[in-house]
Amino acid sequence: QVQLVESGGGLVQAGGSLRLSCVASGRTISKYTMGWFRQAPGKEREFVAAITWRTSSPYFTDSVKGRFTISRDNAKNTVYLEMNSLKPEDTAVYVCAADAFLEATMWHANYWGQGTQVTVSS
DSSP states (O other), X not given: OOEEEEEOOEEEETTOXXXXXXXXXXXXXXXXXXXXXXXXXXXXXXXXXXXXXXXXXXXEOGGGTTTEEEEEEXXXXXXXXXXXXXXXXXXXXXXXXXXXXEETTEEEEEXXXXXXXXXXXX
């Protein structure tokens, strides 16, 4: 089992930045593709970003490309999501995921954190 704890969320004005962290315990994340998902009120959870375990290749949903960066530090068992030029539509609970995988056109994951709230004011 992998336990995931997110931090770094908060309230920020449009155009601002936040850096989310996800610390894993229980297992090393070095062999897991890690991901971030988000869920806004009244909406389904959606994929935001992922970083592969073998090559650290990043993947992003179109709406955050050029604004968000995903990185990982396997020595610290931590994955990060750097969010810049935030927009009100980025407001959501951001959830870290481990053992993420792409099936057809959808991203899934086997382990989930509890999430951290990100609120972007206009």
